[in-house]
Amino acid sequence: MTELIKWITFISIIALALNGVRFFLDNQRNRLLLFLFFSFSFLSFQSYSLDEYYLIVVLYLVTGMYTLNISGLIASSIVILIQHILLLDSSWVLFSLFIIMNVAIYLIGTKALNHFLQLREWKRKMYHNTKQLTIMKEITSAIQQTDELDRLLHIIVTSITAGHGLGFNRCLVFLNDNQTGTIHGMMGIGPVRGKEGFEKWNEIAAKKYRLTDLLERMDEEHIDPELNEIVSSLSFPLETNTLFYQALRDGEDRLLNLNATNDTILRELCDYFHMGDVLLVPMVYQNEKIGILLIDNPVTHKPITPEEIDNLMPLALQTAIAIHQLNMYQNIKQMSVTDGLTKLKNQRALKDDLAHIFSEKKPKFGMVMIDIDHFKHYNDTNGHLLGNVALEQLAKLLKDHISNIDQSYRFGGEEFSLIFMNVTPEETYQLAENIRELVEQTIFPNQELQPSSNLTISLGVSHTDLIEEQSEEAILHTSDQALYLAKSSGKNNTVLYQKEALS
Amino acid sequence: MNNYLLFTIPFFLLWLTSRIAYQYSMTMFAMIKLKALDQSLNQLYYSFEQVVYFYNQTTRVKAIKQMNRKDIHLRYDYHPFIFTELTGIYIELRHEQTLTLAYLPIDQFMLPYLDQKMQENALDYQSSKRISIAKLFHPDTKKKLIDEVYNQMTVGRYS
Numbered sequence: 001m002t003e004l005i006k007w008i009t010f011i012s013i014i015a016l017a018l019n020g021v022r023f024f025l026d027n028q029r030n031r032l033l034l035f036l037f038f039s040f041s042f043l044s045f046q047s048y049s050l051d052e053y054y055l056i057v058v059l060y061l062v063t064g065m066y067t068l069n070i071s072g073l074i075a076s077s078i079v080i081l082i083q084h085i086l087l088l089d090s091s092w093v094l095f096s097l098f099i100i101m102n103v104a105i106y107l108i109g110t111k112a113l114n115h116f117l118q119l120r121e122w123k124r125k126m127y128h129n130t131k132q133l134t135i136m137k138e139i140t141s142a143i144q145q146t147d148e149l150d151r152l153l154h155i156i157v158t159s160i161t162a163g164h165g166l167g168f169n170r171c172l173v174f175l176n177d178n179q180t181g182t183i184h185g186m187m188g189i190g191p192v193r194g195k196e197g198f199e200k201w202n203e204i205a206a207k208k209y210r211l212t213d214l215l216e217r218m219d220e221e222h223i224d225p226e227l228n229e230i231v232s233s234l235s236f237p238l239e240t241n242t243l244f245y246q247a248l249r250d251g252e253d254r255l256l257n258l259n260a261t262n263d264t265i266l267r268e269l270c271d272y273f274h275m276g277d278v279l280l281v282p283m284v285y286q287n288e289k290i291g292i293l294l295i296d297n298p299v300t301h302k303p304i305t306p307e308e309i310d311n312l313m314p315l316a317l318q319t320a321i322a323i324h325q326l327n328m329y330q331n332i333k334q335m336s337v338t339d340g341l342t343k344l345k346n347q348r349a350l351k352d353d354l355a356h357i358f359s360e361k362k363p364k365f366g367m368v369m370i371d372i373d374h375f376k377h378y379n380d381t382n383g384h385l386l387g388n389v390a391l392e393q394l395a396k397l398l399k400d401h402i403s404n405i406d407q408s409y410r411f412g413g414e415e416f417s418l419i420f421m422n423v424t425p426e427e428t429y430q431l432a433e434n435i436r437e438l439v440e441q442t443i444f445p446n447q448e449l450q451p452s453s454n455l456t457i458s459l460g461v462s463h464t465d466l467i468e469e470q471s472e473e474a475i476l477h478t479s480d481q482a483l484y485l486a487k488s489s490g491k492n493n494t495v496l497y498q499k500e501a502l503s
Numbered sequence: 504m505n506n507y508l509l510f511t512i513p514f515f516l517l518w519l520t521s522r523i524a525y526q527y528s529m530t531m532f533a534m535i536k537l538k539a540l541d542q543s544l545n546q547l548y549y550s551f552e553q554v555v556y557f558y559n560q561t562t563r564v565k566a567i568k569q570m571n572r573k574d575i576h577l578r579y580d581y582h583p584f585i586f587t588e589l590t591g592i593y594i595e596l597r598h599e600q601t602l603t604l605a606y607l608p609i610d611q612f613m614l615p616y617l618d619q620k621m622q623e624n625a626l627d628y629q630s631s632k633r634i635s636i637a638k639l640f641h642p643d644t645k646k647k648l649i650d651e652v653y654n655q656m657t658v659g660r661y662s
Contacts, residue, residue, distance in 0.1 A: 004509060023528030026629060027586070034585065037517075038633035045510065056510070066584075116583075120590075127608055131555045163552025163613055298658050300618055344594040 010088040011041050035067040039079055041398055058101060075111070077102055112137075128338050135165050139315065142321045149185070152326060156319045157189040160295060166185040166311060169194075169299040170273075172231055175291035176238060177322070181246055183265075183292065185234035188227045193274060194298035230272050238263045248289040253309060253316075254280045269294070279304050282314060283320035286467050290320045339410040341388055342395030354472040357419075360383040366428025367459040367475045368418040368485040370398075370435075372377065373491040374451050375414035382446045390444050390455060394458045397442060401435060417479075425463035432459045456492035458483060466497055518585050525587040526640050535632055537617030540620065546637055551651045553611035554594070559566075560656060566598055572653045574598045577645055589636050594652045605652050609636060640648055 018037055020031045042060040057080055062488040064076030080098070084090070142155045153173050170190025174183045191200060199270045234481035238245050241451075247254055257277050258270040269275060276294050293316055297304065337349035345353070357363045372378070372394065379387040391414065398408045398416060409417040420428050436459055444455040460483025467474045482497040488497070513580050533544055558567050582588035591608040595601055614633050620626035626634075638644055 008509060008512050010646060012516050015517035019517060019524035020528075024532055027588075030586065041513065052510075095574045124608075127555055127606060130555075130557065134556060134559075137559075163550055167552070186588045198615055198622075299622075302623065359532070 009043065011044070014040075030376055031067045031072075035064065035072050035075070038063040039076065041077070042076075043083070043196045057098075057107075058227060061105050062109075065105050068108065069109070071111070073106055083381070126283065128307070128311070132314075135311075136314060136318070137161060139165075139318065143318070144488070145216045148312065148327065149330075151188045152319075152322055156293075156315070157187055159315065160191045160312070166315070166398065168295045168304075168307065168308075169297040170227075170295065172269075172273075172294040173485040174234075174236075174244070174290060174294065176289045178289070181238050181239050183236050185231035186291070189224055190226050190227060192230070192272075194301075198299060212481060218272065227273075234269075234272075236268075239264075244281060245291050247280050247292065248284060251282055251284045253282065253313070255304060255309070255395060256280060269433070272300060276301075277304065279309065279312070281309075281316045283316050283323065285320040285324045286315070288320075288324060290323050293319070294432065300427050320348075339395075342392055344395050344399065344408050344410045344416070346409065347411050350407075350411065352474060353407060353419065354475065358470060358472060362424055363470065364464055366420040366425065366431070366461060366463045367479045368420070368432045368435075369462075369476075369479040370416040370418070371455050371459075371483055371487060372414040373456045373458055373487075378446075378450060378455065381449045386445055389417075393442070393444060394439065394457070397438065398435065401438060423463075425461070425465050425496060428463050429461050429494065432461045435459070436492065440492065452492065454492075458486040458491050458492040459485065460486055461494060462497040466499065469497075507551060514529075521585050521587040522581065523537070525581075525589075529589075529633050529637040530640060532630075533634040539654065540625065542616065544637060544641060545643075546633075547614050547616055547634070549612065549638055551607065551612075551648060553613060553646060554605050554648075554651075554652065554655075555605045556605045556655060558656065560657075560658065564602070566600065566602060567596060567604070567656060569596065570596050570653075570656070572649065575604070575649050575653055590641070592639065592648070594648065598600065604656060605646070607612070612639060626656045 014037065018033065022033050025033065026331075028337070036044075038060060044058060045056055047305070056394060059462040060076050060080065061073060064072035064074075066072070067074065077098075080142055082479065084094075120455050139159050142159075143152060144153065157173055158170045160168050162424065164472065172188040172190075173186045175186050176183050181202060236242070236244070238248075240246075242265050243254060243256070244265055255277065256266065256279075256389035258266050258275045261267065261270075267276075275298065277293055278296040281293040281295065293312075295304070295312070337345055337352070339346045357365060372390070375390075378390060391410075394416065395408070399416065401409055401419060402420070405421045407419040409419075411417045418432070423431070436457055439457050440454060444456075447453070447455040450456075460479045460481065462475050462482060464475065465477055478497040482495040486493040486495040522551075532614060537543055562568065573656075574596055576595050578593040578595055579589055580591040580593055582590055591606055591610050594605040594607070595603050595604050609632070614631075617626060617634055618633040620641055621628065621631050639648075
């Protein structure tokens with residue numbers, strides 16, 4: 001008993017010492033060290049009553065299998081055999097039992113190991129799928145909260161690059177313009193050069209930015225200005241021999257090494273952004289070629305795995321659908337405020353704009369109502385088709401002769417409206433008069449058939465300084481009153497509204 | 504007492520002390536490595552970006568909606584038995600029942616400084632992983648992880 005206690009104490013001290021050092025070693029050395037420890041414990045155990053001995057043999061074989069797998073099992077078997085030959089009588093029965101025990105331990109050990117590996121794989125898959133689901137849920141939620149393209153693209157590229165999202169180092173977005181056959185750089189997130197990425201990542205980690213913080217930062221400051229300056233300046237013709245076009249045509253992603261490609265677009269991008277391995281993901285929805293996502297890891301240089309691409313594809317589709325719907329929404333929105341014939345803003349847009357201007361503090365602007373003189377006669381004489389041509393020509397003239405901050409509208413029929421921002425009443429009158437003169441000098445088709453042998457306009461001018469009640473109704477009403485006076489006082493005339501006397 | 508049981512004492516001792524020895528070894532290893540790099544464990548920036556949540560702020564689970572921060576606990580997920588190795592951290596709500604709120608796999612715990620050093624070949628993957636693990640054992644990191652999960656669950660990511 002005393003011998004046993006001595007042995008237990010001695011081996012326990014070794015076990016504790018072993019635990020103190022073995023985790024400093026790598027996994028293989030740690031396992032080897034433990035195998036040697038078990039071997040030493042086995043060989044130093046001095047009590048050889050048979051039942052105890054057989055139990056220890058079994059345990060030693062199990063630890064051999066556990067520490068070094070099949071190699072450990074074989075090594076422990078050899079140790080046992082040598083010891084048996086040296087110290088005990090040989091017996092075929094015992095030897096047969098020993099072999100059976102080895103096989104059983106091997107089979108059970110392998111099964112247990114496979115089971116353990118399978119559990120680990122399941123856990124890994126569950127982690128990835130849960131993460132993927134969470135990302136999709138969050139991105140969908142964020143996308144639904146925006147109707148602006150820039151914001152939408154920012155959500156997408158942030159989600160692709162942020163650690164909360166898919167965790168790629170850099171993402172560039174290119175959108176296809178079907179009308180011009182070109183593809184434009186829209187936005188990007190990531191460093192221009194790999195090394196800068198660590199600085200940014202350190203900053204994000206230090207400040208503990210969350211995905212929402214990164215998304216909000218767009219409102220505060222422009223993200224990655226150097227990268228975005230380059231990206232937004234890029235525009236490429238979408239020729240059929242380019243990989244961009246081919247990816248959009250077949251809808252297939254491509255993992256490429258840009259150093260080994262001759263593609264003109266990609267070569268140029270490689271020069272700008274020092275790209276190596278890059279993933280090209282087309283965004284296609286119902287055969288509509290929306291654009292391209294270009295993704296790479298210039299900071300960590302981690303290879304892009306098939307699993308990561310699988311995770312990315314639903315996001316690319318989601319992006320394509322969102323951009324498609326946003327385009328449709330923008331088109332419909334645009335149509336609802338645009339006059340179909342002249343492409344000027346319509347009366348609804350005028351009222352919206354006036355409401356917006358009057359919601360600001362102390363608005364100051366001039367308003368001009370325009371009516372084409374004898375337009376019924378023009379239509380009756382020349383037909384409505386030529387009447388439309390005259391309306392389009394006048395609309396273009398108005399649009400071309402106002403500044404960027406001013407607005408032009410087709411009020412309805414042959415009536416047009418103009419808003420001149422930040423001008424005095426007198427300046428508004430002068431601008432209106434200039435336009436009247438310009439129209440008078442412009443040649444319209446068949447204008448010689450008009451009563452005055454010319455197509456002319458009458459204009460009524462009002463201004464926020466001239467009206468008491470600062471409202472949309474007041475400015476529309478007063479400019480309309482002035483127009484009425486211009487019409488009734490001989491046409492081809494400009495009248496400035498004044499409360500007491502109209503001149 | 505039967506000797507069969509007595510001679511297993513050292514092996515149980517080896518097993519039972521392996522986790523504490525592992526934590527100690529990881530911390531010591533990290534301190535030595537970081538000192539050589541003129542860096543310290545306290546100064547390493549990290550991110551919990553890769554924590555995966557099994558519930559979110561909009562959950563209808565009453566226990567989560569009414570949870571207190573003090574009821575959130577960490578449970579370290581180890582490779583079993585004597586070859587102890589941290590594989591991740593479960594973040595659990597322990598009140599009337601235990602609910603796993605989130606999980607952080609150790610491979611995904613990100614420290615930019617370590618990645619940068621690996622890029623510069625100043626650190627290998629295993630050393631970087633051990634330092635990450637040591638950082639996760641740091642009391643301040645544990646507290647911040649609980650805070651992070653509590654905030655995500657109560658305030659929400661897109662709030």
